[in-house]
Amino acid sequence: MIKKERVRIQTKRKIAKDTIEMVLENKYISSIAIPGQFIHIYVDGHTLRRPISIANVDQDANTLTILFKQLGSGTEQLACSPEGTILDVLGPSGNGFQMDTGNSTILLIGGGIGVPPLYYLGKSLIEKGMKIISILGFQSSEYVFYEREFQELGENLIVTNDGSYGEKGFVTDVVHTIDHIDCYYSCGPIQMLQAVTQSLPTTRGYISLEERMGCGVGACFACVVPSKKESGYRKICKDGPVFNAEEVKL
Amino acid sequence: MIKKERVRIQTKRKIAKDTIEMVLENKYISSIAIPGQFIHIYVDGHTLRRPISIANVDQDANTLTILFKQLGSGTEQLACSPEGTILDVLGPSGNGFQMDTGNSTILLIGGGIGVPPLYYLGKSLIEKGMKIISILGFQSSEYVFYEREFQELGENLIVTNDGSYGEKGFVTDVVHTIDHIDCYYSCGPIQMLQAVTQSLPTTRGYISLEERMGCGVGACFACVVPSKKESGYRKICKDGPVFNAEEVKL
Amino acid sequence: MDLSVEMPGLHLKNPIMPASGCFGFGREYSQFYDLSLLGAVIMKAATREERYGNPTPRVAETHAGMLNAIGLQNPGVENVITNEVPFLAKYNTSIIANIAGSTLEEYEFVARAFNDSPNVDALELNISCPNVKEGGIQFGTDPAMAARVTEVVKRASNLPVYVKLSPNISDIVSMAKAVESAGADGLSMINTLTGMQIHLPTGKPLLANSTGGLSGQAIKPIAIRMIYEVKQKVNIPIIGMGGISTAEDVLEFLLAGASAVAVGTANFQNPFICAELIEALPSTLNKYGFNSLQDTIGKGIAI
Amino acid sequence: MDLSVEMPGLHLKNPIMPASGCFGFGREYSQFYDLSLLGAVIMKAATREERYGNPTPRVAETHAGMLNAIGLQNPGVENVITNEVPFLAKYNTSIIANIAGSTLEEYEFVARAFNDSPNVDALELNISCPNVKEGGIQFGTDPAMAARVTEVVKRASNLPVYVKLSPNISDIVSMAKAVESAGADGLSMINTLTGMQIHLPTGKPLLANSTGGLSGQAIKPIAIRMIYEVKQKVNIPIIGMGGISTAEDVLEFLLAGASAVAVGTANFQNPFICAELIEALPSTLNKYGFNSLQDTIGKGIAI
Numbered sequence A, B: 001m002i003k004k005e006r007v008r009i010q011t012k013r014k015i016a017k018d019t020i021e022m023v024l025e026n027k028y029i030s031s032i033a034i035p036g037q038f039i040h041i042y043v044d045g046h047t048l049r050r051p052i053s054i055a056n057v058d059q060d061a062n063t064l065t066i067l068f069k070q071l072g073s074g075t076e077q078l079a080c081s082p083e084g085t086i087l088d089v090l091g092p093s094g095n096g097f098q099m100d101t102g103n104s105t106i107l108l109i110g111g112g113i114g115v116p117p118l119y120y121l122g123k124s125l126i127e128k129g130m131k132i133i134s135i136l137g138f139q140s141s142e143y144v145f146y147e148r149e150f151q152e153l154g155e156n157l158i159v160t161n162d163g164s165y166g167e168k169g170f171v172t173d174v175v176h177t178i179d180h181i182d183c184y185y186s187c188g189p190i191q192m193l194q195a196v197t198q199s200l201p202t203t204r205g206y207i208s209l210e211e212r213m214g215c216g217v218g219a220c221f222a223c224v225v226p227s228k229k230e231s232g233y234r235k236i237c238k239d240g241p242v243f244n245a246e247e248v249k250l
Numbered sequence C, D: 001m002d003l004s005v006e007m008p009g010l011h012l013k014n015p016i017m018p019a020s021g022c023f024g025f026g027r028e029y030s031q032f033y034d035l036s037l038l039g040a041v042i043m044k045a046a047t048r049e050e051r052y053g054n055p056t057p058r059v060a061e062t063h064a065g066m067l068n069a070i071g072l073q074n075p076g077v078e079n080v081i082t083n084e085v086p087f088l089a090k091y092n093t094s095i096i097a098n099i100a101g102s103t104l105e106e107y108e109f110v111a112r113a114f115n116d117s118p119n120v121d122a123l124e125l126n127i128s129c130p131n132v133k134e135g136g137i138q139f140g141t142d143p144a145m146a147a148r149v150t151e152v153v154k155r156a157s158n159l160p161v162y163v164k165l166s167p168n169i170s171d172i173v174s175m176a177k178a179v180e181s182a183g184a185d186g187l188s189m190i191n192t193l194t195g196m197q198i199h200l201p202t203g204k205p206l207l208a209n210s211t212g213g214l215s216g217q218a219i220k221p222i223a224i225r226m227i228y229e230v231k232q233k234v235n236i237p238i239i240g241m242g243g244i245s246t247a248e249d250v251l252e253f254l255l256a257g258a259s260a261v262a263v264g265t266a267n268f269q270n271p272f273i274c275a276e277l278i279e280a281l282p283s284t285l286n287k288y289g290f291n292s293l294q295d296t297i298g299k300g301i302a303i
């Protein structure tokens, strides 16, 4: 259940260009959050909260980790909040990833700031005994983060648009180099998700979507995505942000 | 000349109920400010700056002192700024008190948060060898401040509306108890200034006025007061805040 | 302190209600607090058929406000009556149905449909949604059209009708008088102001719909002015809204002439806002010297 | 980067100018920076006679904005021409005279007076000041009246006329087209939205005039929307304003269709704002992929 919680910034660290990692302390959220869920952060002086994925959880330490890019005024202000600041947060929000069962081989495909939720997911899948392969795409070398962390989960490929690190190109350029997978999970820009779902049409897949939000709880109909199966829309904040790749029209 | 200055909060101290004293460090303003001038303080997230009188100056220490009451959201936020904060301030603004010359006896009449500018004035007049008598009015005992400071300048009477400290009543109730004065200076609520100017009709007097301001530099015509002599208005931020009691209609 | 308010069809235990479109049909916010605390709930707009609304992005943030172009997404009036009203009816609060349409016939249909819904206490007639292209906007800015739709809905419905006015207009008083003459039982004001944001990275309007409705604290002075002007010229009660986020704001609306208030955008910042306002209201009224809610209504009008 | 803009009567070295009423006649701000930096200066409104304006309080703070009810205080057009224009003429910048009145005759008189002032480059015809009771408001909200005053002023004046539009209106496009047909050389938009604040300690409107004009960041989405709508329907250039405080805001106005912009309320927060915007503009245009100012104008219009 979503609650309005006070969350303390325990540590703050720049991990790549314009990219911040924050470890947040909160017992309630860290004790129940599952991979793929997000928190909705109030930033002083801003009308709308900012949705940020939960990138990791340490239940023993009562902490959750978020990774975010400084883009506009809200994330910039958040990035400037000193350690010790108490944030007003709604969470955990949304439905997380439905986790595969069995001894599957799993492909994680992340683009830019879509990478964070895949880390907590990968860690959780490893615990369930699955094999993880990950492909992470970034603009250029200076934006690359969490390479080591993903390497610890299994085989890891880095792709940059300009080739300044790893392979040059898009994540989909290397997807075909992976032999066999049972299921993929992907999060990133919409163009990437479109390309990914098209290049893996027959594989079971889950994608995590982003959209501008109002309420973040399912009441305002701001964050919808057209549904493939039924007519109408699904709400990203409540029915998502994770959907079966079959379920929504991108 | 008014400049836009960065001013550092050196110390902050609560001196009475809802009343804060701040010592601000800034070389430019402290080196040229005269009694009666004000600074125009930017408070983050607020459209309009807050005008606050200069209550004291220490040229050697490069500091100026302000005393203010926490009323609305701007002064409350200001009161919460920690020591060390850099404020964005315009100043010194307005015309200060025209100081009497000779060996005059001077009456200072302050009401509530109109008291602050009179302190720097009193100190400056003492240096010129004048005799100072002061009457300070407050709502009740818990709002009284700077009694000791004014006592050091000369005879000092405190009046409270509810009689919880000093005399009970209004400053004008005790004005007649003062024997002879050459000139008075007054700052406080408009009702008090009206009463003061009426009860001292033949005495030379200067009053400092408050009005809601836009620009604070004389460009927007927000802060006007009807002029007695010429037709039309005077601007409090530029022609004032101090006026000859003869000059303006209250 | 007694916070109750009597208005046509509405016996509110307090004057606070969530605004239409900002609270869905109550389900989501019921996980945060007991909806029985609320004076009333105004439901999301209902239309004849299910509507899918506009493409995304549908919201943008502005200084002290936001733009929305949801486009009246809703499951259709039958579905609202069957699936949503019963949920809200479990709570001890009044229910106001916000009705919208693109044609007079659609308004009439939707209004009539709620006659069969015993738990709905009043209609809020949304003639002012700026995000419906087919006709909504004309209803909201032309007094004759507004009077027309008010008459039609009054005739079709057995419920009191609160007409929700658009602020995108020069003369709000004429509009208010027109709908009062047409039989409106009350007014609801204000809806959003039409605005736009251009997204610099793409150089194009950020909202897929180009324009959207501006709500939130930014518009409060406009809402206060319009309510103040209208209160002096009409005899029907006003539900005030537009940027309310504190108990002081509520008092400001009451003084301007509102008898009750709705809270929209502020729910997104703080899901508990309505409950918190209800709790804070008595001490805020006391602080400014009022001993009852009734004493405040329209008292700001300087005569 | 070349920031120059050509508009009727105005050969601006850059598109930034202080808005009328927020910069007096330039004297005060000239102590902060060299006014020759500015594209132009729009002077405070001038009327036939000296005007004393409204009683105080004349301003109030709102969320991301402010209300003002100055009431067109000014020393009268003769005085402006004799004492103020010569001061501004010392600077290498264009001068725009904002003219106001309560009657057609007054507008005509004031417009004609500036014919004798060789240093004034254009008139801004203020038909939209909400703080003048006698007639100002009707000129601003009725397209026929607006066209009428535009014609009269055009006939009286030998200067290009920019008509300043009021946003307190349902259909800004009709208004813009009406004044274009009447001969306006350009538009200036937007003026303030009419608003009010109730002062809780007294329970009455804070401004002595009760209502005032809302300006500042709060109104930017409304200004952008109106300029965007109007740009598509008229062929005369637009001076855009309403809540500008950053170079990004300037670009947003240009993309929406403004050819130049005016900055009002932001001068009160930061007296250097116009100079700072001029300095920041080239890098901001570059950042979003523009190599010239001309490239940006109206480019946000999604067709």
Ligand SMILES: Cc1cc2nc3c(=O)[nH]c(=O)nc-3n(C[C@H](O)[C@H](O)[C@H](O)COP(=O)(O)OP(=O)(O)OC[C@H]3O[C@@H](n4cnc5c(N)ncnc54)[C@H](O)[C@@H]3O)c2cc1C
Binding pocket: A038, A048, A049, A050, A051, A052, A053, A054, A067, A068, A069, A070, A071, A072, A073, A074, A075, A076, A113, A116, A117, A209, A210, A211, A212, A213, A241, C060, C061
């Ligand atoms: C479910 C979900 C999870 C997300 N997880 C992450 C994450 O882990 N790390 C991360 O860096 N980013 C994440 N994002 C994107 C993040 O929410 C935006 O980058 C952020 O809101 C931008 O705010 P701003 O203040 O920088 O930008 P501004 O431009 O000032 O924001 C203005 C408004 O637009 C919204 N907005 C702008 N861009 C986006 C976007 N891409 N998606 C949704 N809303 C947006 C803002 O929330 C705000 O309401 C996530 C988005 C969603 C929907």
Ligand SMILES: Cc1cc2nc3c(=O)[nH]c(=O)nc-3n(C[C@H](O)[C@H](O)[C@H](O)COP(=O)(O)OP(=O)(O)OC[C@H]3O[C@@H](n4cnc5c(N)ncnc54)[C@H](O)[C@@H]3O)c2cc1C
Binding pocket: B038, B048, B049, B050, B051, B052, B053, B054, B067, B068, B069, B070, B071, B072, B073, B074, B075, B076, B113, B116, B117, B209, B210, B211, B212, B213, B241, D060, D061
């Ligand atoms: C020349 C001058 C000198 C002043 N010196 C002092 C001083 O030394 N100490 C002190 O405590 N106060 C002083 N004041 C009053 C002080 O400016 C206000 O109390 C303060 O601006 C209120 O801001 P707020 O955020 O608390 O209130 P809010 O109600 O949030 O303010 C809203 C707006 O109204 C204005 N405002 C509200 N009350 C006043 C007022 N009484 N006078 C002018 N503007 C007001 C604010 O500046 C702001 O623009 C002075 C005022 C003037 C004009």
Ligand SMILES: Cc1cc2nc3c(=O)[nH]c(=O)nc-3n(C[C@H](O)[C@H](O)[C@H](O)COP(=O)(O)O)c2cc1C
Binding pocket: A214, A220, C019, C020, C021, C022, C044, C045, C068, C070, C072, C098, C126, C129, C164, C190, C191, C192, C214, C215, C216, C217, C219, C241, C242, C243, C244, C262, C263, C264, C265, C266
């Ligand atoms: C996301 C959103 C959706 C809205 N949907 C509706 C609606 O369906 N019907 C309606 O009458 N008003 C709708 N409104 C307008 C609000 O009910 C309210 O009138 C307006 O937002 C002003 O109040 P606020 O500033 O408190 O949000 C909506 C507003 C928002 C922000």
Ligand SMILES: Cc1cc2nc3c(=O)[nH]c(=O)nc-3n(C[C@H](O)[C@H](O)[C@H](O)COP(=O)(O)O)c2cc1C
Binding pocket: B214, B220, D019, D020, D021, D022, D044, D045, D068, D070, D072, D098, D126, D129, D164, D190, D191, D192, D214, D215, D216, D217, D219, D241, D242, D243, D244, D262, D263, D264, D265, D266
């Ligand atoms: C204090 C003040 C005085 C104003 N006086 C005038 C005026 O005399 N003539 C006029 O056309 N507009 C006047 N305006 C309107 C501004 O020129 C401008 O159109 C409006 O404030 C919107 O811009 P902003 O949000 O940047 O302030 C005034 C605005 C303010 C805040």
Ligand code: FES
Binding pocket: A212, A213, A214, A215, A216, A217, A218, A219, A220, A221, A222, A223, A224, A235, A236, A237, A238
């Ligand atoms: S953000 Fe309100 S429904 Fe998703």
Ligand code: FES
Binding pocket: B212, B213, B214, B215, B216, B217, B218, B219, B220, B221, B222, B223, B224, B235, B236, B237, B238
């Ligand atoms: S505040 Fe602008 S003239 Fe005084």
